[in-house]
Amino acid sequence: MEHTxxxxxxxxxxxxxxxxxGEIFERIKQPAVVGEILAGILLGPYIFGLISPSQTETFHVxxxxxxxxxxxLLFSTGLHIRVEEILSVGRxxxxxxxxxxxxxxxxxxxxxxxxxxxTVEALFIGAAMVATSVGIxxxxxxxxxxxxxxxxxxxxxxxxIDDILGLLVLxxxxxxxxxxISYLKIALITLEATGFIFxxxxxxxxxxxxxxxxxxxxxxxxxxxxxxxxxxxxxxxVASYIDLAAIVGAFMAGMVLAELNVEFKLSMRFESLYxxxxxxxxxxxxxxxxxxxxxxxxxxxxxxxxTAFAILGKLIGCGLGAxxxxxxxxxxxxxxxxPRGEVGMIVASIGLGMGVISTDLYSIxxxxxxxxxxxxxxxxxxMISKGFVKKEEERKVEQRxxxxxxxx
Amino acid sequence: MEHTxxxxxxxxxxxxxxxxxGEIFERIKQPAVVGEILAGILLGPYIFGLISPSQTETFHVxxxxxxxxxxxLLFSTGLHIRVEEILSVGRxxxxxxxxxxxxxxxxxxxxxxxxxxxTVEALFIGAAMVATSVGIxxxxxxxxxxxxxxxxxxxxxxxxIDDILGLLVLxxxxxxxxxxISYLKIALITLEATGFIFxxxxxxxxxxxxxxxxxxxxxxxxxxxxxxxxxxxxxxxVASYIDLAAIVGAFMAGMVLAELNVEFKLSMRFESLYxxxxxxxxxxxxxxxxxxxxxxxxxxxxxxxxTAFAILGKLIGCGLGAxxxxxxxxxxxxxxxxPRGEVGMIVASIGLGMGVISTDLYSIxxxxxxxxxxxxxxxxxxMISKGFVKKEEERKVEQRxxxxxxxx
Numbered sequence: 001m002e003h004t005x006x007x008x009x010x011x012x013x014x015x016x017x018x019x020x021x022g023e024i025f026e027r028i029k030q031p032a033v034v035g036e037i038l039a040g041i042l043l044g045p046y047i048f049g050l051i052s053p054s055q056t057e058t059f060h061v062x063x064x065x066x067x068x069x070x071x072x073l074l075f076s077t078g079l080h081i082r083v084e085e086i087l088s089v090g091r092x093x094x095x096x097x098x099x100x101x102x103x104x105x106x107x108x109x110x111x112x113x114x115x116x117x118x119t120v121e122a123l124f125i126g127a128a129m130v131a132t133s134v135g136i137x138x139x140x141x142x143x144x145x146x147x148x149x150x151x152x153x154x155x156x157x158x159x160x161i162d163d164i165l166g167l168l169v170l171x172x173x174x175x176x177x178x179x180x181i182s183y184l185k186i187a188l189i190t191l192e193a194t195g196f197i198f199x200x201x202x203x204x205x206x207x208x209x210x211x212x213x214x215x216x217x218x219x220x221x222x223x224x225x226x227x228x229x230x231x232x233x234x235x236x237x238v239a240s241y242i243d244l245a246a247i248v249g250a251f252m253a254g255m256v257l258a259e260l261n262v263e264f265k266l267s268m269r270f271e272s273l274y275x276x277x278x279x280x281x282x283x284x285x286x287x288x289x290x291x292x293x294x295x296x297x298x299x300x301x302x303x304x305x306x307t308a309f310a311i312l313g314k315l316i317g318c319g320l321g322a323x324x325x326x327x328x329x330x331x332x333x334x335x336x337x338x339p340r341g342e343v344g345m346i347v348a349s350i351g352l353g354m355g356v357i358s359t360d361l362y363s364i365x366x367x368x369x370x371x372x373x374x375x376x377x378x379x380x381x382x383m384i385s386k387g388f389v390k391k392e393e394e395r396k397v398e399q400r401x402x403x404x405x406x407x408x
Numbered sequence: 409m410e411h412t413x414x415x416x417x418x419x420x421x422x423x424x425x426x427x428x429x430g431e432i433f434e435r436i437k438q439p440a441v442v443g444e445i446l447a448g449i450l451l452g453p454y455i456f457g458l459i460s461p462s463q464t465e466t467f468h469v470x471x472x473x474x475x476x477x478x479x480x481l482l483f484s485t486g487l488h489i490r491v492e493e494i495l496s497v498g499r500x501x502x503x504x505x506x507x508x509x510x511x512x513x514x515x516x517x518x519x520x521x522x523x524x525x526x527t528v529e530a531l532f533i534g535a536a537m538v539a540t541s542v543g544i545x546x547x548x549x550x551x552x553x554x555x556x557x558x559x560x561x562x563x564x565x566x567x568x569i570d571d572i573l574g575l576l577v578l579x580x581x582x583x584x585x586x587x588x589i590s591y592l593k594i595a596l597i598t599l600e601a602t603g604f605i606f607x608x609x610x611x612x613x614x615x616x617x618x619x620x621x622x623x624x625x626x627x628x629x630x631x632x633x634x635x636x637x638x639x640x641x642x643x644x645x646v647a648s649y650i651d652l653a654a655i656v657g658a659f660m661a662g663m664v665l666a667e668l669n670v671e672f673k674l675s676m677r678f679e680s681l682y683x684x685x686x687x688x689x690x691x692x693x694x695x696x697x698x699x700x701x702x703x704x705x706x707x708x709x710x711x712x713x714x715t716a717f718a719i720l721g722k723l724i725g726c727g728l729g730a731x732x733x734x735x736x737x738x739x740x741x742x743x744x745x746x747p748r749g750e751v752g753m754i755v756a757s758i759g760l761g762m763g764v765i766s767t768d769l770y771s772i773x774x775x776x777x778x779x780x781x782x783x784x785x786x787x788x789x790x791m792i793s794k795g796f797v798k799k800e801e802e803r804k805v806e807q808r809x810x811x812x813x814x815x816x
Contacts, residue, residue: 237416
């Protein structure tokens with residue numbers, strides 16, 4: 001009983017802190033998601049010490065809840081975007097993803113090399129700069145109701161490609177770290193990941209139209225919800241098995257089901273699951289922030305420079321990639337791709353585990369991840385409130401006006 | 409990644425198996441909940457071996473999900489029942505609870521004594537016979553849409569009292585097992601548990617009317633849901649800390665919030681959380697069923713007899729307690745109180761841990777728990793389909809007819 005009581009109390013504290021901080025941040029006109037991450041930092045080991053990642057068995061439970069939370073977040077995001085809509089911005093998304101991987105990689109690589117580190121270290125830091133953590137941006141866009149904008153589609157499409165590219169970079173870099181690149185492995189990863197995505201894009205829609213009639217055929221209560229959960233968990237598991245992020249699978253699942261979203265009120269059916277689980281993702285993220293990094297004054301300088309490069313890399317790279325959207329929307333795409341999140345940390349910790357990067361460099365990466373994650377939402381919210389992002393309706397009206405014959 | 413993938417696959421299997429088996433059971437006109445438990449048994453170590461309780465770290469995660477599931481189940485049940493409604497059947501509920509504790513206890517006690525076991529063993533088996541696991545019955549009633557019937561109120565009220573009584577019995581019995589009963593501890597348990605319940609009954613409603621305006625005052629999206637979650641987790645944690653079942657706290661939280669259920673559409677807001685989490689409770693319950701008990705033929709006789717006593721104890725005890733509802737509704741109350749569930753197992757395992765009961769007796773208790781849990785839902789469903797339970801509207805109409813002046 002003691003153990004159950006402890007877990008329930010922890011869940012209560014995390015949920016309460018998330019909601020209170022979220023409410024405060026909304027009142028000062030800042031994104032609630034930043035409040036939720038700060039709630040986690042406050043509860044974590046360096047401030048109040050109420051939730052401790054070092055209590056591994058219990059904390060593991062919260063990590064799984066958080067993982068399900070971010071899966072539901074990306075699934076719900078996908079529900080708002082149809083496959084064709086992503087494909088219609090496919091070229092822009094690809095440009096954003098590719099340039100947004102190349103620039104940060106080279107910035108990280110060059111920064112590390114010039115500060116007297118080895119080539120392997122430089123490669124690892126470059127790799128840690130690559131992967132965008134799209135959860136933050138998706139959440140901000142959802143909260144501000146612009147998930148159906150062109151910018152959102154470009155970013156989400158780019159995030160999927162970005163994840164595949166990140167995977168390849170990681171495979172190459174760890175190969176170099178071990179002293180031998182396995183070209184077979186890299187080919188296999190490429191094949192699996194792109195195969196998965198293309199299979200869903202091509203077959204997904206047909207599959208869904210076949211599935212749709214069964215929704216009404218089942219006797220179980222809330223059957224469309226249950227089928228959607230199965231589809232979401234299924235694709236997340238597959239993505240995870242082929243080493244893609246589980247959230248890429250969840251997003252693809254949502255996107256394929258977007259065809260049926262209106263008919264079966266899927267978004268609405270997932271609302272309470274979203275509101276219950278998503279906060280755990282951001283709070284748990286917050287509890288894992290190692291604040292001691294900020295107190296190592298000898299590192300602060302280097303950490304700030306790397307963070308600046310991390311921001312500039314995505315801002316310039318992704319901004320250039322989305323240049324055809326105009327400078328306003330292009331810069332929102334650039335900012336939206338800035339947050340790094342857990343993938344950067346994972347890459348750095350692999351390097352640390354292999355003994356090829358120093359703990360100092362590891363700490364600098366953590367700093368960069370935390371800073372990019374916390375800085376992005378306020379800027380995004382500001383740009384959106386200034387009207388940088390055109391809503392879908394506005395854009396369509398303008399498009400129609402432009403398309404009118406000139407001699408009207 | 410491998411680890412995340414494994415967990416996602418497990419969750420997928422559990423959810424899919426629950427839904428498939430639930431669907432099959434609904435089609436053969438049986439309660440879906442039995443299908444869900446059988447899904448767990450199928451996935452468990454004795455049939456397909458896909459989910460194994462012995463993989464403690466991973467399984468622990470599923471247990472927590474299951475625990476949150478049953479908390480949401482009892483909270484949602486509570487949302488349909490106002491405090492006054494439970495109080496209006498308070499006397500009947502108390503009789504049901506008291507007689508439903510005394511009879512099974514003595515049946516278990518006498519059965520064990522007469523089969524050449526010690527007094528301490530007999531006391532433990534008696535204690536394991538006591539506690540009703542109300543989740544099963546609540547689920548069947550919810551599925552059949554009769555949560556607002558008088559029978560449901562009597563059973564749920566009785567389950568709360570039953571839990572307190574079970575706690576006291578356990579305290580006495582473990583005291584005897586250790587060789588010293590702590591009267592102070594027993595007094596403290598009584599005080600805490602009854603204090604908690606009475607505090608909520610008396611203060612709860614006022615508290616809620618004070619809270620209600622804040623529901624609209626908050627900026628956060630879906631604020632009523634968030635506040636309800638906090639209230640539910642909070643009371644579950646408190647109940648758990650004072651050694652009551654967490655679900656008693658969750659049920660009380662739901663009941664107190666029932667005042668606001670209609671105004672803020674709380675039941676509806678919890679629907680998808682319910683549909684996602686509740687199946688995990690029953691599937692995880694299924695995976696923990698030790699099927700080897702059924703193969704020990706030397707025990708089967710004794711196990712069947714104890715099961716018969718377990719059923720008769722509640723049927724007669726609770727049936728008598730609810731005699732004033734008439735024999736039809738009284739017998740539904742009797743059947744509804746039959747399932748034992750996890751509490752019986754916990755009592756038996758405490759006895760096993762203290763070395764005061766034999767593994768044979770432990771296995772017999774497990775058999776009894778599984779049998780009472782699986783047998784109850786079909787009987788309940790049958791009785792309800794035969795019209796044993798009057799719906800609330802019917803009862804009110806009849807009441808009004810009875811109340812009319814005779815010389816109309």
